[in-house]
Amino acid sequence: MRIHRPLTPEEAYGIRKECRASSYLLGGTYVLSIGHEREDLIDLNGFITSGISEEGDSIIIGAGAKLEDVSASSAVPPIIRKAAAGCPSLQQRNMATIGGNAALCLADGYMTAALLAADAHVLLYDGDSTVNMPYRVYAEKHSPEWIILSLSIAGSKDGSVKRISRASHMHAAVTAAVCGDSYAYTASPSSIMYGNRDCYKDMDLESDLTGSAEYKRYLLSVIFKEDRDGNQS
Numbered sequence: 001m002r003i004h005r006p007l008t009p010e011e012a013y014g015i016r017k018e019c020r021a022s023s024y025l026l027g028g029t030y031v032l033s034i035g036h037e038r039e040d041l042i043d044l045n046g047f048i049t050s051g052i053s054e055e056g057d058s059i060i061i062g063a064g065a066k067l068e069d070v071s072a073s074s075a076v077p078p079i080i081r082k083a084a085a086g087c088p089s090l091q092q093r094n095m096a097t098i099g100g101n102a103a104l105c106l107a108d109g110y111m112t113a114a115l116l117a118a119d120a121h122v123l124l125y126d127g128d129s130t131v132n133m134p135y136r137v138y139a140e141k142h143s144p145e146w147i148i149l150s151l152s153i154a155g156s157k158d159g160s161v162k163r164i165s166r167a168s169h170m171h172a173a174v175t176a177a178v179c180g181d182s183y184a185y186t187a188s189p190s191s192i193m194y195g196n197r198d199c200y201k202d203m204d205l206e207s208d209l210t211g212s213a214e215y216k217r218y219l220l221s222v223i224f225k226e227d228r229d230g231n232q233s
């Protein structure tokens with residue numbers, strides 16, 4: 001295995017283009033795990049920042065920020081903090097980054113539903129320039145060569161995120177997030193949906209180790225249930 005250590009996004013992108021079977025490396029919790037090995041790893045830590053700052057109404061989170069730092073920062077909207085804290089292992093939270101997690105865009109991802117519901121944006125380098133893109137667009141059409149530099153979320157965004165798994169350290173069967181009237185649902189292994197509260201009804205659900213398709217359908221139907229007075233729990 002070769003590890004490249006570029007110092008600019010341009011350099012990193014160039015190596016990624018040249019070595020087709022390569023992968024970026026940030027926290028390494030995914031790319032250094034069994035089954036995801038690559039001959040060439042491109043370490044982005046030479047130029048990616050990890051700070052969390054406020055710019056106007058937005059909170060800017062460097063892609064290199066660890067999930068533990070995101071979950072502990074009082075500047076970060078609670079829905080994003082809670083999503084990061086959903087990673088159950090302290091060791092993993094101390095290594096895994098929000099940029100690596102956002103890039104993976106997993107249907108059992110810690111952050112995916114919360115970033116979609118909160119209408120987060122990613123600042124990325126696409127090989128030509130730096131582009132600010134809604135995460136919803138990124139989730140649908142990203143190229144594996146793009147480099148996420150930071151994420152931004154409106155500081156006023158608040159909401160709720162719920163992650164349901166059979167045991168705390170297992171992959172989530174479903175995760176659901178809501179911000180105002182914006183809902184996002186993810187279900188293992190590959191279903192992601194966002195829109196209104198009922199949009200989960202259009203999800204194509206599959207059975208896997210986390211549970212049957214019917215079980216996931218049931219969870220999604222009650223995950224944001226209202227009591228008789230219309231309060232959501």
Ligand SMILES: Cc1cc2nc3c(=O)[nH]c(=O)nc-3n(C[C@H](O)[C@H](O)[C@H](O)COP(=O)(O)OP(=O)(O)OC[C@H]3O[C@@H](n4cnc5c(N)ncnc54)[C@H](O)[C@@H]3O)c2cc1C
Nearest residue numbers: 024026027028029030031096097100101103109110147148
């Ligand atoms: C035991 C175990 C259980 C896990 N369970 C879960 C889980 O339930 N949910 C979940 O979401 N994740 C899970 N993961 C995966 C992983 O730990 C997290 O997704 C983590 O947040 C990834 O961040 P990282 O910084 O470690 O990424 P890395 O491993 O460094 O990279 C992950 C991927 O993102 C790409 N990438 C990294 N940085 C960037 C960037 N700046 N721009 C563009 N692409 C980039 C890389 O090319 C790579 O494909 C698990 C991993 C392990 C080992």
